[in-house]
Amino acid sequence: GVQPVFILGPCVIESEAFVWDMARQIKGIADELGLRWVFKASYDKANRSSGKSYRGMSLEEGCGILAAIGKELGVPVTTDVHSPEEATRAAEWIDFLQIPAFLCRQTDLIEAAGRTGRAVNVKKGQFLAPWDVKNIAEKLQSVGCNNFVFTERGTTFGYQNLVADMRSLYWMRELGYRVVMDATHSVQRPGGLGSATGGDGKLAPVLARAAVAAGVDGVFIETHVDPSKALSDGPNQIPLGDLKGLLSQLLRIHEIAKE
Amino acid sequence: GVQPVFILGPCVIESEAFVWDMARQIKGIADELGLRWVFKASYDKANRSSGKSYRGMSLEEGCGILAAIGKELGVPVTTDVHSPEEATRAAEWIDFLQIPAFLCRQTDLIEAAGRTGRAVNVKKGQFLAPWDVKNIAEKLQSVGCNNFVFTERGTTFGYQNLVADMRSLYWMRELGYRVVMDATHSVQRPGGLGSATGGDGKLAPVLARAAVAAGVDGVFIETHVDPSKALSDGPNQIPLGDLKGLLSQLLRIHEIAKE
């Protein structure tokens, strides 16, 4: 019966001004709709397809900005961490630590995140079956972390393609876990643009609606004022101008689906 | 803006009395909800996993029963046909000819169905990409058939598993085709029960909701008064007692999704 949580924000902190502006605009939408949300932005993109792509800023700089936004706007913030050290350092500022999908099997990282006392969001690897998140849950629980969620972000489906299996959401929830749908990264076509990761942003709302109707505890959506100018993952992000309409739809579908 | 069509009925005509009873009960539900529907039942299961499984009755007997039901209850009827000859013969009684997924590439069958003047429902093969239904559409159009739909029923995903890709619905509609989601067969685990085809009936409502939220023109749901006693595909059919609640949910989600 509870409301879903929405994890919203741009892919990467393109600049301090950019990320403050994005956060304020999203807050306006969230307040209007009365929804629970978390602000998301990455300070570093450690696993870009190409070494030449934009990477971001330092952990301290990025997390400091996010923490200031969180405090000012009264919203929890989340970002992704890539090593045990980063998890520990980021936890000083960040409410909700996100483990990238490729790293979901790195025991030291999982345990370090779990030990911080912060909530943890583990993205399910593209190579992982839904019921295998149980091993990750046990690693977190073994260090005393019980406040975690798993995020579906698609499974490898042949070459350069992912498929978002709606059954996965059901199966992970059946195991007793809270589950978030990442509508943005599930529509990636990995490697499909040569040296960047392609995708199709028109599909993100389709998958978001489908997942909410299937049944989820939250939805992760990346948004950008102008996706065509985004420094990372542009093709998959939803234009900020479309966000309110989509969120409103998702809230109403959730009301029906949870019956 | 139009209402979705629901294709509803048991997997197979277990007996004349059984199928009349199912049709009358479903009609009661459909009338209460005011929904557009088609009654479905197979007279023959030509591609059972095992040669020892229940197969059904003759085409003439089966189609005669379906036609009588359709006339009496005022509902179009559909059944699947397996050869050009069957398509031609079934078309005397049947409003809507269904092409089984394994046979969706058999040119003679597609063209024979298209020539009958009846509406045609082609199930997309488990081996076919969404955009490859275009070739099937052209085969139908080449014989003058323009009244057809494509049904998504899952794609091969490793061994003994199918995945229902919600993007597929979007892509096929983008090509200009009407698209039905088969929520029953998409949850099959082919071969997973040894000599029968396994599945998980609890997942069919999950996929039906997801597909309607993603956007479809229709939903195909097999239902049975007691799935545990069904002669075919029992594990995937929805208990008749659950049907009204599910259909009501789907209608309301459709209203929101079509915005």
Next chain:
Amino acid sequence: GVQPVFILGPCVIESEAFVWDMARQIKGIADELGLRWVFKASYDKANRSSGKSYRGMSLEEGCGILAAIGKELGVPVTTDVHSPEEATRAAEWIDFLQIPAFLCRQTDLIEAAGRTGRAVNVKKGQFLAPWDVKNIAEKLQSVGCNNFVFTERGTTFGYQNLVADMRSLYWMRELGYRVVMDATHSVQRPGGLGSATGGDGKLAPVLARAAVAAGVDGVFIETHVDPSKALSDGPNQIPLGDLKGLLSQLLRIHEIAKE
């Protein structure tokens, strides 16, 4: 310890003169290498991607030509059949009846082929797990057919792609069946050329060598004097000029692999 069987020939009977010429040239190579072989050609391509593609000739004409070739050159002949009636009619002329992969679950076809008394080659569907061929074997055995083989021709792997799983060969042989590798169709990229089925003929020798080293009872290779001019499946066929070198390699690898 036995020698592998090679099923060799062009995809389709382009003309009577063409198929005689192909058969004579292949026989020359087979005799030089001292290998066991079967001559293959299709008289009809019933499941072409597009309805506009070349289809072939009548069953009687095609099978008559194949039978004459078999008699004159002293080689068994094989072709594919698409319905129970075709199986029965083709069996008058044809030594070895091939069931197309899409049709491997059609019970009536399997049983009709099994009842002819001829050897049967069932291509494993792109949607079928290796261990699920057991159900097909039982359908054949139930009508008294014990002389059959299964052919691996790749499994659906995402959209518009197939993967030839070398473990499949091992698993089917472990079940006690004789197994043939279809090196030609396993390299198809279904739908990859829009309205035809694409592929990469350079990969067919790679898969043929791999399969023989993994362990098989036979190899299926389509060959054409000039693949670029073939009326069907051109991109995957091996140029006749390359055939002898490849077959010689495969024979020697088989000697080592069977240890």
Next chain:
Amino acid sequence: GVQPVFILGPCVIESEAFVWDMARQIKGIADELGLRWVFKASYDKANRSSGKSYRGMSLEEGCGILAAIGKELGVPVTTDVHSPEEATRAAEWIDFLQIPAFLCRQTDLIEAAGRTGRAVNVKKGQFLAPWDVKNIAEKLQSVGCNNFVFTERGTTFGYQNLVADMRSLYWMRELGYRVVMDATHSVQRPGGLGSATGGDGKLAPVLARAAVAAGVDGVFIETHVDPSKALSDGPNQIPLGDLKGLLSQLLRIHEIAKE
């Protein structure tokens, strides 16, 4: 025309005595067969399915042992590294740095390994298409590393399964890269044993033979005196007693395949 390289050793350094014994026995076999080889063992298993599994020893201890073995037996040694720091530290002792498959997209790790001046072996992620290794190659080349290979270790194929695509070997070599087949990990069934990673050791020789026949520059095979007692990846390792026969077969198949 060159000889393939064999990367051989146990999954993990179970103890100093164990790994010395393994290395000496493998050297005996390699010398008899006259083959080029590299000794492999992991000091730490950082991505075990379960947090309760055996992990190993410290980097310094493990690499020190490997370096001593390499010096004494005159064989290059390899091990896997999991962070930029580990890459730098391990490179003091280790000839050939291995990047685990899950980490093949971590730019900092790839570049740190590349900067050490050591040869680098990048395992292709289970989520990566063969042609997408190009981006990894460019990251290595951008820091001056030109001595690297890619290892195929299977691609995600539905849930809890991997498939080793023999075309992948061909495609990566066509791009100009040297390619190694990991016959041990390609037969894993990830998560298939609940909290450990299952597999089938009888399949490793099948895939090794297939890959060599398809065409590779090297083969990676884990071996153990008694796989049933191995502390990690037991089910997939080849019994040491079977190693010589298998390697002899592979050498002879390579001679034929490279024609």
